[in-house]
Amino acid sequence: MVVNPQYLDKENLAQIQSLFKQNKELPSIHLHSFFELNFYGKILEEISSLSFKKEKDPLTHSYSAANIPRLLSSFFSSSEFKDFLFSVGGKRLSVIGGRLFSFSWKEYTVLHDTNVDKPGYDLIIDCTDDWDDSFGGSLIYVPGTGEYTSIPYRGNSLTIVQRKKGVQKFIKYVNTHAGKKKRIFFLGNLK
C-alpha cells in the first residue's frame, strides 16, 4: 500500500467525492500527504535522477519537462489507484499521458489560442517541497467567466480538477525570489 490509508477509508472517500462536486464551476479536490512518506521519498529520489529537457516558445511557454517517473507510472496502473479514482470521480477514470514539469526562474506558460484545452480531467501530483507563494509558479485555472482559481502548491499532494468547457490553465511566471529552487509536478489527464 502506497497511499495514505486515510484516503482509502470508505467514509473519507464519500466525503472527498462530495467535496469534489461542491464547486460547480470547477469541480476539484486537493489532498495533502497523499502518499506514504516512504513511497513519496522514493518518487523524489527517482525524479532527482531524471533528465529534464528545456522547451521554449517565448509566446506560449518556457519550462523543462521529463517523462513520467517509472514509480508513478506503475502506481497509475495499480488497482489501488483505479479504485481510488472511481470513488472520487464516481466513474472509471484512467491516466492518459502526462509529464513531469519543472519551472524555475523566468519560466512560465501563458494562455494562448493555439493551445486550448478540451474539457476533461487534470491530475496533478505535486513534488515541490520548498516553495513560497511569493516566488510565482502557481498553477492557475481560468474559467470562461468568474474568478481565477489558484491550486495550492504542496509537496506530496494530489489534485484532480475537472475542466468544463472554456476552462484554461497557466503557470504564473517564476520570479527572482525563487533563486535556484524549482517547482516540480506531474501533470496528466484522466479519461
Next chain:
Amino acid sequence: MNDSLSSWIPSSYLKETSLVALKKSFQNNTPFPHLNLQNFFREEKIKKIGEALHQETFFPKNSDLFQFHQTNDFKGSRNKVIIGLRTFLCSPEFVDFMQKITGLTLRSTIIDLHATLYRDTDYLLCHDDQLEGRKIAFMIYLSMLTKKDGGSLQLLSSKNKKPDSVVKEIYPCYNSFVFFKVSPTSFHAVDEVIGNIPRLAMGGWLHGR
C-alpha cells in the same frame, strides 16, 4: 523651426540633418525598426511630467502575461501637465516629426497614452503589440535602471514569423524616448524588475491612416 516642437524638444533633434540621420538609424536598427533617443524632452517639461505622474492612480494589472501597475488612458486625465503632453504628442507638428523619422503615414489627434509602474518581480512577457491601427509603440522613461535592476525592454528576433531570442536590451534611462514600428514580428518583452528601483514610464501608440 516650429515653435511648438522646439518648446518641447531640444533643437538638436529638429534640424533637417538630424532627421535624415534619425530616419536612417530607425530603419537600420535590428531586429525591427526602432530608436532610443536620449534627453528627448526639454528638462523643465520632463520634470513637470514626472511630478504630474506622482498625482496619478496606478491600478494593479496581473495576468498570465504580465504583472505591473498602470494608469487609465490619459484621455480622461484632469492633470494639465499630462493633458499638455498628450495634446503635444498627437499634434500635427509632432506627428509630422515622427512621420519624417519613420516614413510611416500617421494620424494626428488619435493617440493611446498611459503610464506604467513596475516594481520588484514585475514583468511583461513576449508579445507583438499588434492591434488594428497601431503603427508606432513608444515609451518615455522616467527612471534609470541598469543591468542589475532588470526592467530592460527586450527586443526579440524572429524566425518564420515566430519570436526566437532576445537580441537587444534597452535599459530605461530618464528622459529617453524609445519607439518602434509595430508589425506582426515586433516581438518584445519587459524583463523582470529586480530590487527596489521602481520603473516608471509613459507608454502608448501612434495610429496610422
